[in-house]
Amino acid sequence: MEIKAGIFVILGIALLSTGVECIPRRGLSAATVFDITSFGAKPGGKKDSALAMIRTWNKACESTEAAKVVIPEGEFRAGEVVFQGPCTAPKPIVIEIQGTLLADTDLSVFTSNYWVSIEHVDGVEVTGGGTFNGRGEDVWQFDADEKIKNAPLLPVSLVFQNANHSSIHGIKFVNSKGFHMKVSDCSEFSVSKLHISAPGNSPNTDGVHISGSTNVNVTDLVVGTGDDCVSIGDGNTNLLVANVTCGPGHGISIGSLGKREQETDVNGVTVRNCTLIGTSNGARIKTFRASPKLKASSIVFEDLILQNVTNPIIIDQDYGSKSKIEPSNVEISNVHFRNIKGTAAIRKPAITLTCSESVPCKGVELSDIDIVPVEGAKGKLKPNACLNIKAVFKGKSNPGAC
Ligand SMILES: *[C@@H]1O[C@H](CO)[C@@H](O)[C@H](O)[C@H]1NC(C)=O
Numbered sequence: 363m364e365i366k367a368g369i370f371v372i373l374g375i376a377l378l379s380t381g382v383e384c385i386p387r388r389g390l391s392a393a394t395v396f397d398i399t400s401f402g403a404k405p406g407g408k409k410d411s412a413l414a415m416i417r418t419w420n421k422a423c424e425s426t427e428a429a430k431v432v433i434p435e436g437e438f439r440a441g442e443v444v445f446q447g448p449c450t451a452p453k454p455i456v457i458e459i460q461g462t463l464l465a466d467t468d469l470s471v472f473t474s475n476y477w478v479s480i481e482h483v484d485g486v487e488v489t490g491g492g493t494f495n496g497r498g499e500d501v502w503q504f505d506a507d508e509k510i511k512n513a514p515l516l517p518v519s520l521v522f523q524n525a526n527h528s529s530i531h532g533i534k535f536v537n538s539k540g541f542h543m544k545v546s547d548c549s550e551f552s553v554s555k556l557h558i559s560a561p562g563n564s565p566n567t568d569g570v571h572i573s574g575s576t577n578v579n580v581t582d583l584v585v586g587t588g589d590d591c592v593s594i595g596d597g598n599t600n601l602l603v604a605n606v607t608c609g610p611g612h613g614i615s616i617g618s619l620g621k622r623e624q625e626t627d628v629n630g631v632t633v634r635n636c637t638l639i640g641t642s643n644g645a646r647i648k649t650f651r652a653s654p655k656l657k658a659s660s661i662v663f664e665d666l667i668l669q670n671v672t673n674p675i676i677i678d679q680d681y682g683s684k685s686k687i688e689p690s691n692v693e694i695s696n697v698h699f700r701n702i703k704g705t706a707a708i709r710k711p712a713i714t715l716t717c718s719e720s721v722p723c724k725g726v727e728l729s730d731i732d733i734v735p736v737e738g739a740k741g742k743l744k745p746n747a748c749l750n751i752k753a754v755f756k757g758k759s760n761p762g763a764c
Pocket residue numbers: 482483484524525526548549
């Protein structure tokens with residue numbers, strides 16, 4: 363809504379005073395500002411601001427001018443929130459989070475598998491230095507307790523679903539209930555400058571999960587959680603992960619692939635210049651046994667620094683239920699592990715390449731690998747373990763080839 367004449371201002375104030383309608387502000391930038399507190403959101407963490415946030419988004423989305431949603435300083439509690447397109451506002455619609463969003467701790471308010479979802483929109487930019495606090499510490503025990511078989515699927519803090527030409531940068535995430543962030547079915551997407559943290563023993567708190575997406579960059583992150591730092595699911599094409607520091611957690615993983623029938627191939631993943639500290643894996647590709655036929659190809663892990671990593675380089679096609687006799691049908695090819703250096707815990711081999719007996723790995727190259735036992739380790743690294751693969755070793759090769 364644009365305010366041009368006095369009569370509209372008066373009308374606007376009249377509407378505001380009834381609490382029904384709100385006046386968007388013009389910020390210093392060209393965009394019209396839609397502040398959630400003008401739509402009923404209240405800081406302090408007591409009142410639920412989900413509906414106010416959705417109403418704010420809807421107004422920004424249907425704007426005909428550049429629009430910015432502002433979540434100001436303060437703590438805003440919210441249950442499930444959906445920001446849905448398509449929108450008429452010119453792209454990108456900016457969502458500036460200055461304050462902290464606090465997830466509701468009552469799981470029954472989450473009807474889908476997310477807390478905040480941004481979906482079916484072309485051009486969104488999430489930024490502002492603010493925080494998504496998932497408050498998972500109150501619900502993690504449901505997941506950790508194996509006795510509770512039908513534990514609820516815990517909501518992901520932020521999901522981008524079918525959001526193209528979009529980005530998120532300069533945001534913090536803490537203690538998500540489920541994953542911290544997911545990018546699903548997106549193209550031309552950039553994730554950068556995020557700080558993600560949850561305790562090392564929190565269950566399924568992956569940092570960033572990407573699936574079904576094309577041309578995605580994930581750069582300049584610091585991630586410490588209880589699960590994968592960056593996990594790369596099925597259906598991804600041309601993905602770059604660079605300048606990421608991980609730990610604690612499970613490291614950077616392609617997969618697990620092949621759990622579900624309808625999965626699609628992974629093609630073109632580069633993981634470059636990342637540091638992994640005290641993680642259970644470094645560079646990992648994992649696929650399920652008895653999987654559908656799939657391909658994972660053109661994969662590069664390069665310039666990685668490892669500190670005290672348990673499985674520095676691992677392909678595991680035996681993932682999931684060991685009772686399944688049928689091997690994995692995910693064909694892994696054209697994989698390069700280059701310039702990977704640092705220290706390993708000595709409980710597992712530095713290099714484990716367990717490929718499928720039905721579709722052995724093809725074109726796997728390891729060059730300039732230099733992994734030594736972590737300081738203070740009592741003993742040597744276990745011998746490398748390779749199965750159904752003829753890997754090519756080039757350059758420095760410590761602790762040796764297969
Ligand atoms: C995003 O891009 C994909 C593939 O390019 C396309 O199928 C989809 O409709 C686009 N979505 C939106 C919301 O523009």
